[in-house]
Amino acid sequence: MAQRRANSWQADQQRRQQAAQREFLRQQREVARMERAAEADRKRQERERHQAHLDRQAKLAADRTMQVEKEIDQLRRLLQDSLTVDLPVSLRQLRRTHKPQRFDPSPWPGPGPAPRWEDYAPAQPGALAKIFGGGRRYEEQLAQAQHRFSEAEGSHQRLGRDHDSRLQQRRAEHQSEQNRQAAAVQKFNDELEGRFIGYRAGDPTHVEWFLDQVLDASSYPKKFPRHHRVAFRATDASALVEIRLPSEDIVPAERGFTHVKSRDEVKTLPRPEKERKELYASVLAQCALRAVHEIFAHDRDGVVDSVVLNGHVTTVDRATGQQVSPCLITLSTDREQFDKLLLSQVDPTACLKYLNAIVSPNPYDLEPVRPIVEFDLTKYRLMDSLDVVSGLDSRPVLTQLTPTEFEHLVRQLFEAIGLEAWNTQASKDEGVDAVAISKDPIFNGECIIQAKRYTKLVGVESVQALAGVVEHKRAAKGVLITTSWFGRASHTFAAAHGRLQLIEGAELVYLIKEHLGKDVIAGPVPPKRRSSR
Structure with missing residues (x-):
């Protein structure tokens, strides 16, 4: 019997050990499975992060390429874009209008509602209170209440008069400011009309003012210089214009960008030097033609018969490091000749050649040309006077x-x-x-x-x-x-x-x-x- 119990106990022990061993192995397998799952998840997340990074880099390259292409398109359309815009410089467009503002008294509220006697009157005593002297106290309270009420009424009336006085003063100040603004607008419009009358009469000062307005109103891309000078000679109705041209770096050196996955870098695709030079020459030609077009197009009264234009670029001489301002384009044309041009169809550089303009043979290298007319604009106006x-x-x-x-x-x-x-x-x-x-x-x-x-x-x-x-x-x-x-x-x-x-x-x-x-x-x-x- 004892032997059987011992054998049974040993069998139980063996079963328990085997069960424990199986559980241990099962736990090890579960741990290994979880580790494999975690590793797979980590690798998946790493792949996703890497792919997201690659996508971002590719998008960055595409966005930068798109930006460059947009800049190039703007450069190619400098002349075309100026042909489709409404003329912003006219008497009607420049005239100012005054819209009177109504006086708003709300920032200065009055003294509020008048005092009410009900808020000051004491409570009347009852019959029993009157018997025990309440009537005399009520009379005293009534006299005091009437005094306070009278003071409150007086204070409210004084506040009302002060408020009305200040409001009237502010109303007068508001009206005075409105009158001042209206007078300033009227003065501006009168001066503006005088300028246009002088411009139509061919007065050099007013014609130069008008042409300044025309060139100032022209919309160019952000990096373009906006400096110009103008002179008008009444004797032959000729306008002499000096414009500031953009430097050669206005043309992007990049043709585009691409993402190289093997090296994980955004690579710059350089623009061929020949293409940069040709595009820069086109930009200069478009700027010159555009300036002449805008002058003739705005000058609907035909005050200006001819335009002499010099285009200078301000940049740094690569040889000396000094700032230079060479003339790269100079041309002379009259209205009759220029009106024959179909600017929406022309090749800008060929058009300048047709107009007998003198153009730098190597504008990209800042090789200057001699202007058709050299003059000091300030002195030139003195000569006209x-x-x-x-x-x-x-x-x-x-x-x-x-x-x-x-x-x-x-x-x-x-x-x-x-x-x-x-x-x-x-x-x-x-x-x-x-x-x-x-x-x-x-x-x-x-x-x-x-x-x-x-x-x-x-x-x-x-x-x-x-x-x-x-x-x-x-x-x-x-x-x-x-x-x-x-x-x-x-x-x-x-x-x-x-x-x-x-x-x-x-x-x-x-x-x-x-x-x-x-x-x-x-x-x-x-x-x-x-x-x-």
């Missing part, structure tokens, strides 16, 4: 001088400017009235001077003749001075030659005033040219 003067009888008229006197005056002018100058003998001048040599050792060149004491247009053949003398004499420069004026063909020929300078009567008057201190009259005022429409 001398067209109308008082006291004509007290001032010498240049056309009344003898030819010899005029030639000597020109020689003295160049001496005053700082050159050594001589007059030539009349019988052997070969078309040369004076010769000037710069005292500057760097220039060290001969300047041929011809003086034309004319009262009418100087023909282009005179300019061509001077060019021949300059070439024959191998001179550094030729200057043709007249008391009258030159035609557009003469200016175009001189600009194309490159070593000729034309000085008309108005500029000659200014130079004599500045360098010789003499107030003179050139002669007849040139007729105002009008384009046929």
